[in-house]
Amino acid sequence: MASAHALNLPPVADLLDTVRVVALPMRVKFRGVTVRETAIFRGPAGWGEFGPFPEYGDVEAAQWLRAGLETAWRGFPDPVRSTIPVNATVPAVPASRVAEVLAGYGGAVPAVKIKVAERGQSLADDVARVTAVRDLLPDARLRVDANMGWGDDEAVAALTELAAFDLEYAEQPVAGIAGLAEVRGRLRDKNIDLKIAADESVRKAEDPLAVARAGAADLIIVKVAPLGGVRRALGIVRDAGLPAVVSSAIDSSVGIRAGVALAAALPELPYACGLGTLSLMEADVTREPLKPQDGFIPVRDVAVDQDLVAEFAVTGERRDWWLDRIRRTHAVLAR
Template structure:
């Protein structure tokens, strides 16, 4: 059951379901609800494995995006890293990153098999070499390594141009130990959402912040200002419409470093044409409204709509008062 405010917001929502090119982060499609507001569109698309509490943070972010105007000067842009999908050929993807997207920082998810991981890193480095481009690599392990595996892997990683290794281990104790014993910078992503973030400096050098899972731009800024280590802004596989608050965060919080917002390249379909992908290594910090034709083409069936209604109800009940106030003023 929703209160009248929740019903009113819900009645403005537009369902969407779009496809990825390949499986990524265990998903092959992205779906959710877009809410229009006086400031623009907000995207509510928490992953299926997210708890109601995490979904509530995402809804908080979506409401903020739709109801709180953002002041961005015309012409603002952020540099971004390219991303190589789990099932993509590293040579092809590296060429695309450099020659089509103009990116010189490349992110790749590794951590299943060390031999294969090193082969993929070799492919990236040698491909960049053939086009005479110096690059930096961001490696994301998503917590897959034990401390022992990480120590072995880090020895091998020393020979690559790695900017940082993101979430090499899942638990804080392993990260702390690893941090003391290796030289490559360690970034944390999942850790800052599950642990109290004051102690991050003790086990990491960089924090990855993501606007939707952290509850919006203001919450993300608050975390970035208090976390004690530099941040990099990344996305959570939002559509080109839902990417905007993350672009703003990158522009405001880490303007000198590429953001992890080149994820449009992973989408097969989207709600705008063309899909937002890097051009000359950058993406413009501007809102993109969904194309009504594409919203119709990528609408959801009744069962999916029911699923999103349940997710929305659970999240709405957990909304902070601030979000309710924003809605009361703007709906």
């Protein structure tokens, strides 16, 4: 782990002085979340975000703090493009709600990521949801995300059926690198040409490059916060030698800005990115959210609005919980 000096780690008191904790309501439930709690803070380079999900331990959450500190204290690498293509995201909603979700993305939608393998749902539910998207957007590229929700046999059976929709790729159909390699190999044995993308096997792995060395995926999903910042994510993509899709973690526009910076700095960007999740939210910390229009997000900075921060402020015990979490994760980075 890098030293506090190498990280240019600010004193925790300086960090806590600027922390604002907010609770942002969602338009639809996503990842089981209906209200997104997150913290933002300000440094010399601007605003950063710290929003690891509540169940994450301090060591894992420390990477999210590292990423937010990079944004606020160091800023971003120079971009090589001025706009970022983005996909729409359809949560595990009933097929009847797909049109409502897609309406939030406005204008042209070049690609759609569709959640599948939701606990309590069936493959028939997944097929109905994907069918609804295809009917509404016949020309969009479709990809599915199982979030490790299937076993190996389930994944092969489900993806054999879903491949009929000419999917761009399937994201993390099973848990673990060995499972990804198994599913990928079995699909090829059946002459099903469906790319496999690794997400959790990159961002939750002790070694994010292991999936590439194992030949277990055709592309990788990279997220700034879990990987510890834009520059670390750029290094992982470079060393993996695989195409990358930049995605978000239900961030406010502050966190989305970091994802946009990563996508803007990548030498190649062959796929639309998963940075359009603000379209799933009812509120933000800025009057001009980084939402896609006509399938693109511009590379620009975010002006945090203090009135909105006050409107959605978290107070009392929940705020204290977040501040204590920041103290603990700061201590992890200072080791």
